[in-house]
Amino acid sequence: MRILLDVMGGDHHPRELVKGGIEVGRLRDIxxxxxxxxxxxxxxxxEFGERANRSFHIVSCSQVIQMDDPxxxxxxxxxxxxxxxxxxxxxxxxxxxxVSAGNTGAVVAGSLFTLGRISGIPRPGILAPLPTLEGKDxxxxxxxxxADCHGDHLLHxxxxxxxxAREVVGIEAPTVGLxxxxxxxxxxxxxxxxxxxLLESADVRFAGNVExxxxxxxxxxxxxxxxxxxxxxxxxxxEGSVSAVTSLLKRSIRQSAVAKxxxxxxxxxxGELRSAMSYQQRGGAPLLGVNGxxxxxxxxxxxxxxxxxxxxxxxxxxxxxTEKISLAIPGAEHDGS
Amino acid sequence: MRILLDVMGGDHHPRELVKGGIEVGRLRDIxxxxxxxxxxxxxxxxEFGERANRSFHIVSCSQVIQMDDPxxxxxxxxxxxxxxxxxxxxxxxxxxxxVSAGNTGAVVAGSLFTLGRISGIPRPGILAPLPTLEGKDxxxxxxxxxADCHGDHLLHxxxxxxxxAREVVGIEAPTVGLxxxxxxxxxxxxxxxxxxxLLESADVRFAGNVExxxxxxxxxxxxxxxxxxxxxxxxxxxEGSVSAVTSLLKRSIRQSAVAKxxxxxxxxxxGELRSAMSYQQRGGAPLLGVNGxxxxxxxxxxxxxxxxxxxxxxxxxxxxxTEKISLAIPGAEHDGS
Numbered sequence: 001m002r003i004l005l006d007v008m009g010g011d012h013h014p015r016e017l018v019k020g021g022i023e024v025g026r027l028r029d030i031x032x033x034x035x036x037x038x039x040x041x042x043x044x045x046x047e048f049g050e051r052a053n054r055s056f057h058i059v060s061c062s063q064v065i066q067m068d069d070p071x072x073x074x075x076x077x078x079x080x081x082x083x084x085x086x087x088x089x090x091x092x093x094x095x096x097x098x099v100s101a102g103n104t105g106a107v108v109a110g111s112l113f114t115l116g117r118i119s120g121i122p123r124p125g126i127l128a129p130l131p132t133l134e135g136k137d138x139x140x141x142x143x144x145x146x147a148d149c150h151g152d153h154l155l156h157x158x159x160x161x162x163x164x165a166r167e168v169v170g171i172e173a174p175t176v177g178l179x180x181x182x183x184x185x186x187x188x189x190x191x192x193x194x195x196x197x198l199l200e201s202a203d204v205r206f207a208g209n210v211e212x213x214x215x216x217x218x219x220x221x222x223x224x225x226x227x228x229x230x231x232x233x234x235x236x237x238x239e240g241s242v243s244a245v246t247s248l249l250k251r252s253i254r255q256s257a258v259a260k261x262x263x264x265x266x267x268x269x270x271g272e273l274r275s276a277m278s279y280q281q282r283g284g285a286p287l288l289g290v291n292g293x294x295x296x297x298x299x300x301x302x303x304x305x306x307x308x309x310x311x312x313x314x315x316x317x318x319x320x321x322t323e324k325i326s327l328a329i330p331g332a333e334h335d336g337s
Numbered sequence: 338m339r340i341l342l343d344v345m346g347g348d349h350h351p352r353e354l355v356k357g358g359i360e361v362g363r364l365r366d367i368x369x370x371x372x373x374x375x376x377x378x379x380x381x382x383x384e385f386g387e388r389a390n391r392s393f394h395i396v397s398c399s400q401v402i403q404m405d406d407p408x409x410x411x412x413x414x415x416x417x418x419x420x421x422x423x424x425x426x427x428x429x430x431x432x433x434x435x436v437s438a439g440n441t442g443a444v445v446a447g448s449l450f451t452l453g454r455i456s457g458i459p460r461p462g463i464l465a466p467l468p469t470l471e472g473k474d475x476x477x478x479x480x481x482x483x484a485d486c487h488g489d490h491l492l493h494x495x496x497x498x499x500x501x502a503r504e505v506v507g508i509e510a511p512t513v514g515l516x517x518x519x520x521x522x523x524x525x526x527x528x529x530x531x532x533x534x535l536l537e538s539a540d541v542r543f544a545g546n547v548e549x550x551x552x553x554x555x556x557x558x559x560x561x562x563x564x565x566x567x568x569x570x571x572x573x574x575x576e577g578s579v580s581a582v583t584s585l586l587k588r589s590i591r592q593s594a595v596a597k598x599x600x601x602x603x604x605x606x607x608g609e610l611r612s613a614m615s616y617q618q619r620g621g622a623p624l625l626g627v628n629g630x631x632x633x634x635x636x637x638x639x640x641x642x643x644x645x646x647x648x649x650x651x652x653x654x655x656x657x658x659t660e661k662i663s664l665a666i667p668g669a670e671h672d673g674s
Contacts (some may be wrong), residue, residue: 148527233570234570237574242573243550259605270586
């Protein structure tokens, strides 16, 4: 299996991403290809005691899509960027999966232009694994690929999320909830009341509405469905809240010697909190609905995060996820089936 | 000043809400009226050493709007409920403000039916004060009154939120941000790109897009505007995240004697966290845009929360907020001005 990593995206230096790729490549039976500035990649490989060979390829590119580039324009104008070159490798099947910590909008736009949608899928969705108190993740789709949605889009998010939970995570009969602002049917905005009816009669295990405060406390369902705008707000609110609580505690601790000692004694507890809530260990958010395995890693990805994103891609390839999604869409044409 | 408290709403027994009302009534120069089951109210007054008199009135009602009643039907069929009777007292100006911890949807529907909208305001919005690391609250509008919004609705939320921040909170020239999923203009869904243009040329101090993870960490603006669906998801996500982090820490602490001792030494820090993040001290969310001062208290309101909700109502009355909002709407007819 060959997975390509776009090392020019994200807030960290390419060196950090190359490091993550090398670590996974050593651990797993995966060939890692790096797309980006060839000299930077070679020097990082050398630093970590590797060289370009059968296990570590280099796809050298001259352009970079920046984090704040307007996605569609960037995708159109930067054909020699690591992102577009990487997606073209995926399209031509010289690699099995593409992983990027770059500009999310550009990954979505680039995937749509280069790979196209799976037949029968109206819009792509980003599936974000969220931490829960239970320990098991809950899967939110869409976390930001499609900001304006119809009910039919959400129905397909439900199908794709269920397929992912079943085929990649191994949940036998995943339940699906609709992210809403009330528990009963009829609550919410027009999109949600319409989608509720669609999901009720659909080929998914629909468990009704779920509310945002339940998600990470109670894990009421396996997959939670919403439009990409709401999903992205939800995701960023969790990130901001967890980080605000941690900062507040740190600040209070710094103000008292006794509290400092107390915090030291609670180190284990804080470590558990960090690991439970960190995105480092759930660094990969699959972009579902496009014709190929694409995983978006967190913008602040370090080597560990990139490692877990590559691992998500590996599991998707092993599960043959693109075909499984295609088979889960009633009435769509199934290539080669 | 006379403020009426609906004691039949919320998850707590009316006794707890009466207690909150009595405490504020003793502290401030406010006459408190209680609407609800007359016998329950009288017995609670007696328990706390008070009786129905000039300072504490009773509006006795036979019906109760439950937390899970469908709002519009409840408002239409339960005319002898504490909520509807209370709102009618506000309409007839025998009281200056109405406070309820009851069914939020019913408070919104009941206020619209009984009081109507302020001339020129297309839809009401709930303004929710959110905690921030800075210590000062950030004001989010709409937190759930209007689930389906047009740009014009959001423009008026911006105007109402600014008026509240200036007249009630005392922020001289409040800044307004648009809750969006990217910083640059053009990001987000259709509603947000349209609202961005409206706000740019509007009579508010527009500071551009803000993202959800910034809200409580950085307090980028004074007032943040979004539709009621997104705002409600954001509010509940913060609540759920803070509570999940706290639960996780508690669980880890219970598992180790050293951590238990450490937590004891950190009691001050945890206390600061609780007080910074608690809704008890910011219990009141004003419903803006209706013809009268209506404050919605948290459903899990205890005496302290109700006290702070009544205090929000008091400050709105003193600021003459309804008229101030009316004056802030260009082109609207201003009664008596």
